[in-house]
Amino acid sequence: APSLTTEQMDMGVDWLSKFGYLPPADPVTGQLQTKEALTKAIKAMQRFGGLEETGVFDQATLGLMKTPRCSLPDMSETETTSSRRRR
């Protein structure tokens, strides 16, 4: 996939957090998302959206992220944090 701009990466990470695929970055440590968590979150979003699970912000994924949608998250807090706990 063509290399992403920082802006696209930031938009993607914000989007994943907004709709429940990524737990928000830890406000205390400011700990950023691990690469593995990000890949996992992208795959979950692609699965939910019926896309091929590449684990990267490819064109189809960025396109779907721009589609008008409902504000409510697709994953509940519990699900996101439980997957982190499981890890």
Added chain:
Amino acid sequence: ALSPQKKWAKRHLSWRVRTFPKESAVLGRETVRALMYYALKVWSDITPLNFHEVAGNKADIQIDFTKADHNDGYPFDGPGGTVAHAFFPGERFTAGDTHFDDDEAWTFRSPDSHGMDLFAVAVHEFGHAIGLAHTSAIESIMRPYYQGPVGDPLKYDLPYEDKVRVWQLYGVRDSVSHTARPDASSHTDDPPVLMDLPENKSTVPPARDAPDRCTSQFDAVAQIRGEAFFFKGKYFWRLTRDRHLVSLRPTQIQRFWRGLPANLDSIDAVYERPGDHKIVFFKGMKYWVFKDNIVEEGYPRLISDFGLPIEGVDAAFVWMHNDKTYFFKDNHYWRYDDHLRHMDQGYPKDTSLWKGIPSQLDDAMRWSDSASYFFKGKEYWRVVGSDMEVEAGYPRPIGIDWLICKDMQSDAPETRNNETGSQLTGQHHTDHAENGYEVCSCTS
């Protein structure tokens, strides 16, 4: 999908559109309210939930059109992006509340490219408001992404996937067959309610010649889109699906049923045609076909189209038992197949085959209790299901049972004791109209 959400403990939920789209060029307030009504009806048709519109700030489901950050933790983001959201049941004050982004171009019956179909988004959001979360199922209305218009609100059929999930929350509404698969199930028989209610009575002063509903002998009576219409002269009264009179004052036929000749002084018979739910009016040897409340091109035509004699008809109704249309004139009746559009063989027959029914009827109609009702003078007769014999205890007075008349006028037939000799025990509505009260009923 998200883990199953909370659900409403109660079954009767109130709703209200608190704020409307500000700049909408295409959606007036009445259309927005009607679309909300139909989007909620999608869910109440198949579950034991009932929605009713209220005024004031106590509605369970408060609906707002708002923009950007509106202090609920889900700020909107201008045109596109996030377009709406709703709160799940059980979330304290906001439970059920539904917000639409007023920066979107909300449309109704427009092609996809012209904006956001309000009905489609509202069905989705009300799914949240009753407890459904997002799902990845391709067919589902609860997918998080906007998928364009879903067609005519009056004919919309929920994807089976969504029916199953909401049945898991609330169970099935009695009248719904939950075994029918979407491919096999015909569209819900529930005929669409006529969208426009007659103008607000208070803006139209009653004319001098308006008839009195408690002393009238009606020209025609019909169930139209689930509601009852009583016609007299140039006027009619309307009752909602649960038999509530919409207004004590009759409405002028001409003001609602568009396209009848201005000099028409009364109607002979009316019925709603099975299949396409169009409405047929008869007067003398002519008839008119209406789509909703507007007459179609090319009418009036002669009733010989049905194979009926040109003397006209007294009564017309569709028997729920066989979905055939019955026409009555004097002491004869005909059976017509509206699906094949031809008269059945061997007719006319003598009305005495309908035991207990008088000849020269004023009209007849089917009702949502699956019974058939026959009207003549100020009385009516009831025939249950597939019987052809009047039920015991009839005739009964139309005014008391249907039109909130307290005591029939002196010249009306006295309230006879029925066969068992007991005093008539019909529903007694106290009619406050005389002493200054206005009896009114909510119809949505």
